Amino acid sequence: MPSNANRQFLDFEKPIKDLIDEIERLKHTSEHKKIDYSDTIARLEENILEKRKELTQNLTSWQRVQLSRHPDRPYTLKYIDKMMTNFVELHGDRNVKDDKAMVGGFCQLEGETVMVIGQQKGINTKARQLRNFGMANPEGYRKALRLMKLAEKFNKPVITFIDTPGAYPGLEAEERGQGEAIARNIYEMIRLKVPVICVIIGEGASGGALGIGVGDRVFMMENTWYTVISPESCSSILWRTWEKKQVAADQLRLTADNMLSFGLIDGIIPEPDGGAHWDYNQAAQMLKDFILPVLQEIKQIPVEDRVNQRIEKFSKMGFWEEANTEAQG
Incomplete structure (x- = not known):
């Protein structure tokens, strides 16, 4: 700290x-x-x-967005360091390069080998540039998928930590198939035969989050957000200015309690008073204590049932109404 x-x-x-x-x-x-x-x-x-x-008792949606981006907030590698042991980082997508915005590898969680994957933003200016501010390119998502398939091969659970303002939107990323890479990850993650737990530890924006966000259980830490677009971008589209970002944050209903009420996540992980940036050890311990029993619970479910439950879980998401076309005709 x-x-x-x-x-x-x-x-x-x-x-x-x-x-x-x-x-x-x-x-x-x-x-x-x-x-x-x-x-x-x-x-x-x-x-x-x-x-x-x-x-933390009366925070607005925008203030929670600010906390999720706090420069002192712990990122993926910090949680790995505080929660897990014997971390062996694995690199590259075996196609283009090693994307530093996405990290992952085998490690031990309370003596059990797991595959941990997450976005990493960087702890200073130079590191943030190296990590591309946590915005992964297609090769980052393809690396993540390679590691998930490796975990499946050896029958090891997968834990993902989501913290990104979105997938990298550059021209070169689109040329290398950004949309396809994210879509492929979603398709493959929903069919993985091993337990998958996803945790939003900071920002959870758009397809950049979904690319490693499909699992048996999806959780959000207390001071995080999860939505299709950032408040600033939403404000610029709707009002042609960033000045309405606080209004956009409220209207997007992006906080953990909103996501839980919508049925888009399965639980909220508490943080130390004031936010995770005040006590890394306590934040990591609270996260660890939360996911350990969940992991043991998911492991008891037969593989076929687990995959079917995962498919059903994501298929039921959303609200819609069906028009009675016969009555209208």
Whole structure:
């Protein structure tokens, strides 16, 4: 986790920042003037915990979008590091290249070998450029599919971590078959014979999320979003400006509680007070404790039943009405 001095704060986190700045000032004064402020500092630290708890109780949709993009938020490799052991990263799609925006490999989760796959954004400017800000090219999705098929070959469960603003929309990505790669992943994932758990750990945008988002169970962490388009892009299409992004976030119904009520996800994974960026260890432990029993439950289902349930699950999604054409005629 970043130190208090290196933390970045969103606008609505300012009350917490003010308390942290006051603690740093008291520590500096205590060190130079030899005055004991330990009691005051302890009270301020308690206030920070209370503010963190208050912060997540009344968040707007747009504020949850901001939290999902928080620069200090843990990404896929951080969760792998904190939750799993013996991670062996596998590279390349055996066709074009190794897409750094998509990572994956075998590892152990509580002693059980699993295949973990996820989008990785990068932790600094240089790494974000290398990882293409978590926007995978077609070869990233083809690498993911190769790893899923490898897991199926060795009868190992698949766990995916979704965190992307969308698949890369560049011309070269379209030339290499971006749409086909994502569609192929959806088609193949729904037929995989091994257990598949998908978790949205940050942004879950459009086909970029769906490309690794078809599973027996799909979960969202508390401060994440999942929808067909980002609020900014939606705002620019509907109102020709990004200024309506907060309105778009509300109208898209993109938060975890909305997705659960629509039946598009199977559960919401809680985060530490204030968001996952405040405590990586706790966030990873909460995620691990949530998915472990689910994985054991899914493993007990016979393969054919599991695949049929997965197909039925996604086939039932959505709301529609059928017009009575005979009455109209």
